[in-house]
Amino acid sequence: MQYHKIVPLKDGRTCTLRNGTAEDGQALLDIFNLTHAQTDYLLTYPDEFTYTLQQEEDYLKGKTDSDDEIELLAELDGKVVGSAGIGCVGRREKTRHRATFGINVDKGYWGLGIGRVLTEGCIECAERAGYAQLELEAVADNKNALALYKSVGFVEYGRNPKGFLSRSSGWQELVLMRLELDR
Numbered sequence: 001m002q003y004h005k006i007v008p009l010k011d012g013r014t015c016t017l018r019n020g021t022a023e024d025g026q027a028l029l030d031i032f033n034l035t036h037a038q039t040d041y042l043l044t045y046p047d048e049f050t051y052t053l054q055q056e057e058d059y060l061k062g063k064t065d066s067d068d069e070i071e072l073l074a075e076l077d078g079k080v081v082g083s084a085g086i087g088c089v090g091r092r093e094k095t096r097h098r099a100t101f102g103i104n105v106d107k108g109y110w111g112l113g114i115g116r117v118l119t120e121g122c123i124e125c126a127e128r129a130g131y132a133q134l135e136l137e138a139v140a141d142n143k144n145a146l147a148l149y150k151s152v153g154f155v156e157y158g159r160n161p162k163g164f165l166s167r168s169s170g171w172q173e174l175v176l177m178r179l180e181l182d183r
Helices: 022-038 053-065 114-129 143-151
Strands: 004-008 014-019 070-076 079-088 098-105 133-139 155-166 170-180
Touching: 014 114, 022 053, 022 070, 022 079, 022 098, 053 070, 070 114, 079 114, 098 114, 114 133, 114 143, 133 143, 133 155, 143 170
Parallel strands: 098 133
Antiparallel strands: 004 014, 014 070, 070 079, 079 098, 133 170, 155 170
């Protein structure tokens, strides 16, 4: 899926949102590992992520060639500072209307609105792909993320009290959220 948009941020600068391509493989690996080391709210630790550069490039090529999945990059001042993506929950008839959503932003750029524009970009892509529902899971203690998701229309539909087992804090409750999309 192709996407390109220049969006204003809270500090007056502009951010480029675009689909990642194979050429962005190293930049995406770098931002993934950085953000997953900066917070305990994401799914994995950097040492658990074992993609090679070739695998990452292939992953991005697949997303670029896809009609219904995407990996968006946020570039600020020529640097990738975040990414977000949507993926199909399943290709079978009963689940192909659902997409998952994931996001990460370099902590040094929190508070500028990058998370919001990446989220809105993914919602736009999910609508364009024809999904009826976008889904996510967020750590209950991640109040800023939950507030963002609620502000764009996601609603909570459940909780998993033992969703993550953190190396540093033990059990983390996950909030399950969904957004109904126009089809």
